[in-house]
Amino acid sequence: MTSIRRVVVTGLGAITPLGNTAPAYWEGLRAGASGAATITRFDPSKFKTRFACEVKDYNPDAYFDRKEGRKMDLFTQFGVIAADEAIADSGLLESGVNKDRVGVIWGSGIGGLKSLQEECFQFERGDGTPRYSPFFIPRMIADSASGNISIKNGFRGPNFVTTSACASSNDSIIAAFNNIRLGLADVMITGGSEAAITESGVGGFNALKAMSERNDDPASASRPYDKDRDGFVLGEGAGALVLEEYEHAKARGAKMYAELIGGGMSSDAYHITAPDPTGSGVVLVMQNALRDAGITAAEVDYINTHGTSTPLGDGAEIKAIEQVFGEHAEKLNISSTKSMTGHLLGGAGGVEAVACLLAMQHGVVPPTINLHTPDPEINQALNFTPNVAQERDVRVAMSNTFGFGGHNTSVIFRKL
Amino acid sequence: MSEIAEKVKAIIIDKLGVEASEVTPEASFTNDLGADSLDTVELIMEFEKEFNVSIPDDQAENIGTVGQAISYLEEHAK
Numbered sequence: 443m444t445s446i447r448r449v450v451v452t453g454l455g456a457i458t459p460l461g462n463t464a465p466a467y468w469e470g471l472r473a474g475a476s477g478a479a480t481i482t483r484f485d486p487s488k489f490k491t492r493f494a495c496e497v498k499d500y501n502p503d504a505y506f507d508r509k510e511g512r513k514m515d516l517f518t519q520f521g522v523i524a525a526d527e528a529i530a531d532s533g534l535l536e537s538g539v540n541k542d543r544v545g546v547i548w549g550s551g552i553g554g555l556k557s558l559q560e561e562c563f564q565f566e567r568g569d570g571t572p573r574y575s576p577f578f579i580p581r582m583i584a585d586s587a588s589g590n591i592s593i594k595n596g597f598r599g600p601n602f603v604t605t606s607a608c609a610s611s612n613d614s615i616i617a618a619f620n621n622i623r624l625g626l627a628d629v630m631i632t633g634g635s636e637a638a639i640t641e642s643g644v645g646g647f648n649a650l651k652a653m654s655e656r657n658d659d660p661a662s663a664s665r666p667y668d669k670d671r672d673g674f675v676l677g678e679g680a681g682a683l684v685l686e687e688y689e690h691a692k693a694r695g696a697k698m699y700a701e702l703i704g705g706g707m708s709s710d711a712y713h714i715t716a717p718d719p720t721g722s723g724v725v726l727v728m729q730n731a732l733r734d735a736g737i738t739a740a741e742v743d744y745i746n747t748h749g750t751s752t753p754l755g756d757g758a759e760i761k762a763i764e765q766v767f768g769e770h771a772e773k774l775n776i777s778s779t780k781s782m783t784g785h786l787l788g789g790a791g792g793v794e795a796v797a798c799l800l801a802m803q804h805g806v807v808p809p810t811i812n813l814h815t816p817d818p819e820i821n822q823a824l825n826f827t828p829n830v831a832q833e834r835d836v837r838v839a840m841s842n843t844f845g846f847g848g849h850n851t852s853v854i855f856r857k858l
Numbered sequence: 859m860s861e862i863a864e865k866v867k868a869i870i871i872d873k874l875g876v877e878a879s880e881v882t883p884e885a886s887f888t889n890d891l892g893a894d895s896l897d898t899v900e901l902i903m904e905f906e907k908e909f910n911v912s913i914p915d916d917q918a919e920n921i922g923t924v925g926q927a928i929s930y931l932e933e934h935a936k
Binding site: 507508509510573575576577580 | 873874875892896897899900903906907
């Protein structure tokens with residue numbers, strides 16, 4: 443797409459298993475820290491997987507007054523917190539922005555799972571008399587994050603949520619990007635959040651045999667590209683970006699992290715949960731993103747992969763990268779930051795975009811940790827940035843996320 | 859103050875996040891204590907649960923102040 447309206451990133455926010463602000467998250471990424479530990483949100487003793495990457499030291503009262511906080515599911519709280527940080531970082535509110543031209547498109551794969559679960563448990567425990575809270579539906583529905591972000595700030599532009607499982611927040615970033623390119627808004631708050639570390643979330647993913655069961659050593663369980671990987675590790679949190687039309691950002695003297703130059707989408711059209719082992723849908727999505735960005739594959743420096751640490755998915759994505767990037771594949775830095783954060787599902791694209799932008803800002807590529815026994819089925823001539831961060835001037839970064847349902851998404855940022 | 863009045867007050871303080879000093883008999887949930895229509899529904903549900911009563915919608919509509927809640931419940935609580 444050729445557009446005269448260019449889009450830049452002017453604010454970042456994050457609340458993650460590695461740290462509760464974007465700078466704290468970056469410190470964790472750079473250090474190669476693991477966010478995994480035994481689950482504290484419920485008693486997991488009878489579950490196959492008893493660990494996850496939880497947001498640590500979280501106290502909603504530090505962010506919300508009690509009445510306000512009670513009306514939001516945890517995924518909405520995380521979303522509002524990350525969005526607030528990104529908005530403050532951008533200096534948008536201080537600049538007297540026209541709020542009719544500011545929108546919010548947020549990603550969540552599931553929505554308020556805890557709220558749904560609790561209300562259903564409560565009904566089941568009762569005598570059949572319905573005593574559903576009037577806040578149950580507004581807490582549960584997936585669009586409550588985007589709604590609350592706009593209500594809090596008075597942003598009256600386009601507002602909705604994208605849901606495409608683990609691709610949800612790359613889809614929200616692409617939708618926000620397009621809204622600005624099409625002239626429907628000048629500024630968009632975007633990203634995504636998830637909070638699915640609940641009995642039903644863990645039990646459900648365990649039933650799919652999708653999650654690691656390495657209970658004896660949670661910190662080493664998320665190990666993309668390692669031969670001994672046995673599934674993803676569930677994470678939670680949120681990542682937020684402020685996207686802004688370039689001239690708008692320039693006119694107010696805003697700090698610009700990078701330009702968002704391309705977004706690609708595709709579908710595997712293969713299976714509801716299994717990735718297409720040929721990786722053809724992933725080839726297509728990266729080609730679509732490169733074409734949209736108007737760059738060649740050889741211009742990309744870093745790919746933040748989907749790389750969830752599942753036996754099937756990791757290999758298919760790498761095969762696709764080899765096919766799209768050819769000889770340049772070996773010159774790329776590749777890393778899966780899910781090795782550290784766990785898998786934030788619908789929040790993954792948000793926190794991983796933030797990781798890419800901070801990698802560009804700092805000239806450092808965060809590592810793929812727990813990569814000790816390279817999988818011989820995966821081309822180890824590629825640079826997976828194993829275990830330790832690497833210095834590199836990242837001029838162009840690509841971030842991939844894929845979701846159950848066969849949704850593939852890829853976004854590309856370039857330094858200004 | 860009756861035991862019922864104490865409990866009603868505690869529920870209002872908890873659910874609406876207000877100070878005890880604001881919860882006077884004349885205080886209106888919506889005009890004085892910052893409740894919206896959903897907060898009001900939640901309050902009625904909490905009263906029903908706490909006092910083991912069922913408050914029909916047409917009667918719930920007449921419970922708009924702290925004092926009205928207390929007198930209704932003093933009359934109907936089991």
